[in-house]
Amino acid sequence: MRRARRFRKTPCRKHRYNRAKSPFPPSTKARWQWKLRLCWWLSKLFPIDCFVVEDIKATTKMGRKWNHSFSPLQVGKQWFYDKLSTLARVEIKQGYETKELRDSAGLKKTKKKLAEIFEAHCVDSWVLANGWTGGHTQPDNKRLLCITPLRFHRRQLHRLQFSKGGVRKPYGGTLSHGFKRGSLVKHPKWGLAYVGGFLKDRISLHAVATGKRLCQNAKPADCQFLTFNTWRTRFLPALNGGVSSA
Numbered sequence: 001m002r003r004a005r006r007f008r009k010t011p012c013r014k015h016r017y018n019r020a021k022s023p024f025p026p027s028t029k030a031r032w033q034w035k036l037r038l039c040w041w042l043s044k045l046f047p048i049d050c051f052v053v054e055d056i057k058a059t060t061k062m063g064r065k066w067n068h069s070f071s072p073l074q075v076g077k078q079w080f081y082d083k084l085s086t087l088a089r090v091e092i093k094q095g096y097e098t099k100e101l102r103d104s105a106g107l108k109k110t111k112k113k114l115a116e117i118f119e120a121h122c123v124d125s126w127v128l129a130n131g132w133t134g135g136h137t138q139p140d141n142k143r144l145l146c147i148t149p150l151r152f153h154r155r156q157l158h159r160l161q162f163s164k165g166g167v168r169k170p171y172g173g174t175l176s177h178g179f180k181r182g183s184l185v186k187h188p189k190w191g192l193a194y195v196g197g198f199l200k201d202r203i204s205l206h207a208v209a210t211g212k213r214l215c216q217n218a219k220p221a222d223c224q225f226l227t228f229n230t231w232r233t234r235f236l237p238a239l240n241g242g243v244s245s246a
Helices: 004-007 026-045 065-069 077-084 095-106 124-134
Strands: 050-054 088-093 144-149 183-185 191-201 202-206 213-218 224-227 233-237
Touching: 026 077, 050 077, 050 095, 077 088, 077 233, 088 124, 095 124, 191 213
Parallel strands: 050 088
Antiparallel strands: 144 233, 183 191, 183 224, 191 202, 202 213
16 A cells, blocks of 8 residues: 555655664664553552563574564563653563573572463562562562553545445544543543544444443433543452463
8 A cells, every 4th residue: 555655656765764773673763662651550549669581692693683582572672661760760680580580589480471371471570570679488479460552544535446436435543523532531421431432423432341342323412521541551460270261
Protein backbone atom coordinates (compact mmCIF):
# COMPACT_ATOMS: atom_id res chain seq x y z
CA MET A 1 0.00 0.00 0.00
CA ARG A 2 2.83 2.37 0.81
CA ARG A 3 4.59 1.65 -2.47
CA ALA A 4 1.37 2.24 -4.38
CA ARG A 5 0.88 5.63 -2.76
CA ARG A 6 4.44 6.65 -3.56
CA PHE A 7 3.94 5.59 -7.16
CA ARG A 8 0.77 7.63 -7.50
CA LYS A 9 2.30 10.77 -5.98
CA THR A 10 6.08 11.13 -6.01
CA PRO A 11 8.06 8.03 -7.03
CA CYS A 12 11.37 9.66 -6.06
CA ARG A 13 10.46 10.98 -2.62
CA LYS A 14 13.47 11.08 -0.30
CA HIS A 15 13.38 9.32 3.06
CA ARG A 16 12.64 11.37 6.14
CA TYR A 17 15.63 12.80 7.94
CA ASN A 18 14.49 11.82 11.45
CA ARG A 19 14.04 8.19 10.43
CA ALA A 20 17.51 8.07 8.90
CA LYS A 21 19.09 9.26 12.18
CA SER A 22 16.97 7.16 14.56
CA PRO A 23 19.15 5.14 17.00
CA PHE A 24 16.85 2.09 16.75
CA PRO A 25 13.63 1.05 14.98
CA PRO A 26 10.32 2.65 16.04
CA SER A 27 8.84 -0.73 16.97
CA THR A 28 11.75 -1.44 19.34
CA LYS A 29 11.44 2.03 20.84
CA ALA A 30 7.73 1.47 21.42
CA ARG A 31 8.48 -1.69 23.45
CA TRP A 32 10.97 0.16 25.64
CA GLN A 33 8.53 3.04 26.07
CA TRP A 34 5.89 0.56 27.21
CA LYS A 35 8.22 -0.68 30.00
CA LEU A 36 9.08 2.91 30.88
CA ARG A 37 5.39 3.84 31.23
CA LEU A 38 4.84 0.93 33.61
CA CYS A 39 7.77 2.08 35.76
CA TRP A 40 6.40 5.63 35.76
CA TRP A 41 2.97 4.27 36.77
CA LEU A 42 4.49 2.29 39.66
CA SER A 43 6.47 5.33 40.83
CA LYS A 44 3.17 7.21 41.19
CA LEU A 45 1.75 4.45 43.40
CA PHE A 46 4.77 3.57 45.56
CA PRO A 47 7.78 5.48 46.94
CA ILE A 48 10.42 3.80 44.77
CA ASP A 49 14.02 4.36 45.85
CA CYS A 50 15.76 2.24 43.24
CA PHE A 51 15.10 0.20 40.09
CA VAL A 52 17.15 -3.01 40.01
CA VAL A 53 17.52 -4.30 36.44
CA GLU A 54 19.05 -7.54 35.23
CA ASP A 55 21.26 -6.53 32.33
CA ILE A 56 20.85 -8.21 28.95
CA LYS A 57 23.91 -9.23 27.01
CA ALA A 58 24.08 -10.72 23.54
CA THR A 59 27.30 -11.36 21.65
CA THR A 60 27.54 -9.52 18.33
CA LYS A 61 30.11 -10.01 15.59
CA MET A 62 31.49 -7.41 13.23
CA GLY A 63 30.96 -7.68 9.51
CA ARG A 64 27.18 -8.06 9.31
CA LYS A 65 24.86 -5.12 9.78
CA TRP A 66 21.93 -7.21 11.00
CA ASN A 67 24.07 -8.75 13.72
CA HIS A 68 24.07 -5.50 15.71
CA SER A 69 20.30 -5.29 16.00
CA PHE A 70 19.04 -8.88 16.00
CA SER A 71 17.74 -8.69 19.58
CA PRO A 72 15.06 -6.04 20.29
CA LEU A 73 15.93 -6.22 23.99
CA GLN A 74 19.65 -5.71 23.44
CA VAL A 75 19.05 -2.72 21.17
CA GLY A 76 18.01 0.43 23.00
CA LYS A 77 18.64 -0.82 26.53
CA GLN A 78 21.03 2.03 27.32
CA TRP A 79 18.35 4.52 26.20
CA PHE A 80 15.97 2.82 28.62
CA TYR A 81 18.48 2.95 31.48
CA ASP A 82 19.03 6.69 30.91
CA LYS A 83 15.30 7.43 30.90
CA LEU A 84 14.70 5.21 33.92
CA SER A 85 17.36 7.05 35.92
CA THR A 86 15.22 10.20 35.76
CA LEU A 87 12.62 8.43 37.94
CA ALA A 88 14.91 6.82 40.53
CA ARG A 89 18.33 5.28 41.02
CA VAL A 90 19.16 2.40 38.67
CA GLU A 91 21.20 -0.62 39.77
CA ILE A 92 22.41 -3.08 37.12
CA LYS A 93 22.75 -6.78 37.96
CA GLN A 94 24.11 -9.61 35.86
CA GLY A 95 22.33 -12.88 35.18
CA TYR A 96 24.60 -14.97 37.41
CA GLU A 97 23.96 -12.56 40.31
CA THR A 98 20.22 -13.05 39.93
CA LYS A 99 20.71 -16.83 40.01
CA GLU A 100 22.78 -16.58 43.18
CA LEU A 101 20.03 -14.57 44.89
CA ARG A 102 17.42 -17.07 43.71
CA ASP A 103 19.41 -20.05 44.96
CA SER A 104 20.10 -18.42 48.33
CA ALA A 105 16.36 -17.91 48.79
CA GLY A 106 15.60 -21.49 47.81
CA LEU A 107 13.36 -20.44 44.91
CA LYS A 108 13.11 -22.10 41.51
CA LYS A 109 12.15 -20.69 38.12
CA THR A 110 10.02 -22.82 35.84
CA LYS A 111 10.89 -23.33 32.18
CA LYS A 112 7.24 -22.99 31.15
CA LYS A 113 7.36 -19.43 29.85
CA LEU A 114 3.67 -19.42 28.88
CA ALA A 115 2.51 -20.41 32.35
CA GLU A 116 0.75 -17.56 34.14
CA ILE A 117 2.33 -18.25 37.52
CA PHE A 118 4.74 -16.46 39.86
CA GLU A 119 7.61 -18.89 39.17
CA ALA A 120 7.53 -18.11 35.44
CA HIS A 121 7.53 -14.30 35.40
CA CYS A 122 8.11 -12.77 38.85
CA VAL A 123 10.59 -14.88 40.79
CA ASP A 124 13.64 -13.06 39.38
CA SER A 125 12.02 -9.65 39.95
CA TRP A 126 11.25 -10.60 43.54
CA VAL A 127 14.79 -11.73 44.41
CA LEU A 128 16.26 -8.59 42.79
CA ALA A 129 13.93 -6.33 44.77
CA ASN A 130 14.46 -8.27 47.99
CA GLY A 131 18.21 -8.20 47.45
CA TRP A 132 18.01 -4.41 47.57
CA THR A 133 15.47 -3.96 50.39
CA GLY A 134 15.99 -7.14 52.42
CA GLY A 135 13.70 -8.28 55.22
CA HIS A 136 12.06 -11.29 53.53
CA THR A 137 12.98 -14.94 53.19
CA GLN A 138 9.98 -16.03 51.08
CA PRO A 139 7.43 -14.18 48.92
CA ASP A 140 4.33 -13.28 50.94
CA ASN A 141 2.15 -12.60 47.89
CA LYS A 142 2.22 -14.57 44.63
CA ARG A 143 -0.84 -13.09 42.95
CA LEU A 144 -0.20 -11.65 39.50
CA LEU A 145 -1.63 -8.56 37.86
CA CYS A 146 -1.67 -9.17 34.11
CA ILE A 147 -1.47 -5.98 32.03
CA THR A 148 -2.17 -6.14 28.29
CA PRO A 149 -1.82 -3.13 25.96
CA LEU A 150 -4.84 -2.41 23.80
CA ARG A 151 -4.34 -2.77 20.07
CA PHE A 152 -5.56 0.12 17.95
CA HIS A 153 -5.93 -0.07 14.18
CA ARG A 154 -4.61 3.09 12.62
CA ARG A 155 -6.59 4.91 9.96
CA GLN A 156 -6.26 3.63 6.40
CA LEU A 157 -7.31 5.56 3.32
CA HIS A 158 -8.16 2.35 1.47
CA ARG A 159 -8.18 -1.23 2.70
CA LEU A 160 -5.98 -2.84 0.07
CA GLN A 161 -8.43 -2.17 -2.77
CA PHE A 162 -10.49 0.81 -3.89
CA SER A 163 -14.08 0.75 -2.64
CA LYS A 164 -16.88 0.57 -5.15
CA GLY A 165 -17.78 3.99 -6.44
CA GLY A 166 -14.75 5.52 -4.77
CA VAL A 167 -16.51 5.70 -1.38
CA ARG A 168 -14.04 5.21 1.44
CA LYS A 169 -15.25 3.02 4.29
CA PRO A 170 -14.35 4.24 7.79
CA TYR A 171 -11.61 1.99 9.13
CA GLY A 172 -9.19 2.50 11.99
CA GLY A 173 -8.63 5.70 13.90
CA THR A 174 -8.88 6.30 17.64
CA LEU A 175 -12.25 8.05 18.04
CA SER A 176 -15.70 6.50 18.31
CA HIS A 177 -18.46 9.13 18.38
CA GLY A 178 -16.53 11.46 20.66
CA PHE A 179 -15.00 8.75 22.86
CA LYS A 180 -11.32 7.94 22.55
CA ARG A 181 -11.00 4.22 21.98
CA GLY A 182 -9.93 2.33 25.06
CA SER A 183 -11.58 4.85 27.39
CA LEU A 184 -13.24 3.43 30.48
CA VAL A 185 -16.97 4.13 30.63
CA LYS A 186 -19.88 3.11 32.83
CA HIS A 187 -22.96 1.68 31.10
CA PRO A 188 -26.38 1.07 32.77
CA LYS A 189 -26.49 -2.54 31.52
CA TRP A 190 -22.87 -3.63 31.00
CA GLY A 191 -21.30 -1.72 33.88
CA LEU A 192 -17.58 -0.93 33.66
CA ALA A 193 -16.25 -1.42 30.11
CA TYR A 194 -13.95 0.18 27.59
CA VAL A 195 -14.84 1.69 24.23
CA GLY A 196 -14.06 -0.14 20.99
CA GLY A 197 -15.15 0.63 17.45
CA PHE A 198 -18.43 2.04 16.15
CA LEU A 199 -21.14 1.06 13.69
CA LYS A 200 -23.35 3.83 12.33
CA ASP A 201 -24.59 5.73 15.41
CA ARG A 202 -23.67 3.07 18.01
CA ILE A 203 -20.42 2.06 19.70
CA SER A 204 -19.08 -1.28 20.89
CA LEU A 205 -18.12 -2.02 24.51
CA HIS A 206 -15.54 -4.55 25.69
CA ALA A 207 -14.85 -6.29 29.00
CA VAL A 208 -11.93 -4.77 30.90
CA ALA A 209 -10.49 -8.09 32.11
CA THR A 210 -10.71 -10.25 28.98
CA GLY A 211 -11.21 -7.79 26.12
CA LYS A 212 -14.28 -9.74 24.97
CA ARG A 213 -16.82 -7.63 23.12
CA LEU A 214 -19.95 -7.12 25.21
CA CYS A 215 -22.13 -5.35 22.65
CA GLN A 216 -22.07 -3.40 19.40
CA ASN A 217 -25.17 -1.27 19.88
CA ALA A 218 -24.45 0.90 22.91
CA LYS A 219 -25.73 4.44 22.66
CA PRO A 220 -23.01 7.05 23.28
CA ALA A 221 -25.48 9.06 25.42
CA ASP A 222 -25.85 6.08 27.82
CA CYS A 223 -22.08 5.83 28.45
CA GLN A 224 -20.60 7.83 31.31
CA PHE A 225 -16.96 8.68 30.62
CA LEU A 226 -14.61 7.82 33.49
CA THR A 227 -11.01 8.10 32.27
CA PHE A 228 -8.71 7.54 29.32
CA ASN A 229 -7.12 4.12 29.10
CA THR A 230 -4.59 2.28 26.89
CA TRP A 231 -4.44 -1.16 28.55
CA ARG A 232 -6.61 -3.80 30.16
CA THR A 233 -5.83 -5.46 33.47
CA ARG A 234 -6.86 -8.64 35.25
CA PHE A 235 -5.90 -10.32 38.51
CA LEU A 236 -4.86 -13.94 38.21
CA PRO A 237 -5.94 -16.33 40.98
CA ALA A 238 -3.29 -17.42 43.46
CA LEU A 239 -2.20 -20.97 42.56
CA ASN A 240 0.17 -23.39 44.26
CA GLY A 241 2.29 -24.50 41.35
CA GLY A 242 -0.68 -24.76 39.00
CA VAL A 243 -1.24 -23.12 35.66
CA SER A 244 -4.23 -20.94 34.86
CA SER A 245 -5.60 -20.71 31.35
CA ALA A 246 -5.58 -17.38 29.50
